[in-house]
Amino acid sequence: MKDVIERAIALRRVEKHEESRALLSDLLRDPEHKTQAHLNIAWSFDSEGKENEAIPHYKECLKGHLSKEDRFNALLGLASTLRCLGHFEEALPYFQTLSDEYPDSEAVKPFFAMCLYNCGQPKKAVEMLLSTLLSTTNSDEILAYSAALSLYSEDIERTW
Incomplete structure (x- = not known):
């Protein structure tokens, strides 16, 4: 599953956001990987300029277990996204x-x-x-x- 996330990240980096999210969407049903899937889906929406769609994924990933670095990035992504949308x-x-x-x-x-x-x-x-x-x-x-x-x-x- 880790290779799926790595492929999704690679797709996001070349701005293939929909393809990236499609790979990650299957992981949303996997309890072990859904937190990382939500985080990477949020980043994909954010980097595509679809901030409103990123918010629920940031919130979902923060409910799960994240590394210290990923938690920092998820919190900063969510807070910054909310602020830039006027919330x-x-x-x-x-x-x-x-x-x-x-x-x-x-x-x-x-x-x-x-x-x-x-x-x-x-x-x-x-x-x-x-x-x-x-x-x-x-x-x-x-x-x-x-x-x-x-x-x-x-x-x-x-x-x-």
């Missing part, structure tokens, strides 16, 4: 779960910040982006102001 409030708890379960992942933070902004929390969004910038930049010009930026990352509205 900001629904996306927010998935971003929070990502932040809680994968606190060292810098990749989550810009997407989470965008969702916070979309949910009417611009202060928290900017603070998160500043904190991420400070922890990831190599820019000497930005690092020269790290003390001030660090204070603002804790409270963007701070004044003296």
Whole structure:
């Protein structure tokens, strides 16, 4: 069955999305492989620009057992897809779960910040982006102001 998933991934990579999903659909009835099938079907829909169709597959795969990496990718895929479709409030708890379960992942933070902004929390969004910038930049010009930026990352509205 693993070779079926690998073939489906190869088809998705060359944008043969329907063929990829057709291979995976047989695995949806296989308890051992349905989680991976759902995840790869979600990715196929997402990469084809059919985000609405991806959502139920992301949700289904998250009900099963996933490796740590696959769980991260499924959560980020679902949260990002929900956000880009304008389902900001629904996306927010998935971003929070990502932040809680994968606190060292810098990749989550810009997407989470965008969702916070979309949910009417611009202060928290900017603070998160500043904190991420400070922890990831190599820019000497930005690092020269790290003390001030660090204070603002804790409270963007701070004044003296």
